[in-house]
Amino acid sequence: MTQAIGVGVGLIVVLLASLYFDIRIFVALVAIVIGAGMWELARAVTLRGIRIPLIPLWVGGAGMMVSAWVAGPSALLMAFALTCGAVLVWRVVDGGGLEAVRDASTTMFVAAYLPFLASFAVLIARRDDGPWAVLAFVAIVVASDTGGYIAGVLFGKHPMSPSISPKKSWEGFAGSQTLAIIVGIAFALFALDLPFWVGALMGLCGVLAGTIGDLGESLIKRDLGLKDMGTVLPGHGGIMDRLDSLLATVPVVYLVLELLS
Structure with missing residues (x-):
């Protein structure tokens, strides 16, 4: 740890x-x-x-x-x-x-x-508010992981997909949504000059996409018979083990920003 x-x-x-x-x-x-x-x-x-x-x-x-x-x-x-x-x-x-x-x-x-x-992260970066928008995207993913971990450890009882990712629970998913939406609203109001509901939508959609990304990579690893994609990041596994939710989330955040900002 x-x-x-x-x-x-x-x-x-x-x-x-x-x-x-x-x-x-x-x-x-x-x-x-x-x-x-x-x-x-x-x-x-x-x-x-x-x-x-x-x-x-x-x-x-x-x-x-x-x-x-x-x-x-x-x-x-x-x-x-x-x-x-x-x-x-x-x-x-x-x-x-x-x-x-x-x-x-x-x-x-x-x-x-x-x-x-x-490349959608690059598209976010080229916006006029690029640095803050990138930071908002990453913060939403971190909030999702953190909220999911805490809620899963404290309250997790109902597995989301036992055959794919046994540790993921619906309680953890709710924790991910809660913290990611709070963080999205904070960035929308105080950094991106956007209505609060745009930030809430970024958090909501980001967690949905990130969860799909996590499960998708778990399926790939299960098919390959791997626990982790690598060992280059101590305590985290491989590079792909850190990128899965980021890659799935970034196009969703980009679309929300482009369509609603």
Whole structure:
């Protein structure tokens, strides 16, 4: 637990420093972390005999984030489509057959799951209120995890999905919603100059998306026979073990901000 808290505090300090000094540092950090996450996930799926071509995936992932930063969501979609095409061509040229189709489709999933979703954090960062909006998004995810953990430990009796994630409970989910909505309202009123209900909606929708992300990654790990995706973050597991709820939450928060702010 001490290690986990120390790593968590260190990550928060790095995040705050990047937002304070230059938002472009945050964007660069996102690219680095996502690149490492792609490597971690590519290594994990080799347990099922799947070979992911990392070079076009890394290049395409970087292209998605640069496109999102420079030209917005339309450019991001185009970069994602080009990445999928490049991955397919690369893998077929490297050796065709059914294995190539399987590997290419898995790589496209990874491209959508990691760099594409992470690029919504870049889209949030390029807003006029980018640093505060990014901080609000991260704070909602942290509040969701914290509220869920506390409520689950104190009151958890009814499992949400025992076959997928036995430790998740409906009481923990209620705790996640409560604290995330409070944090969302606070950021809306005091940092983003938005109505309180927009903050409440960010918290509500963010927790729903984050929970789906958690369960989705649990399914992937169960299919691969893994407890954690890695060991690079002591007390937390792998990079993907920290990114699951963040990746699922960020497009939802972006859409709420874009449509309602």
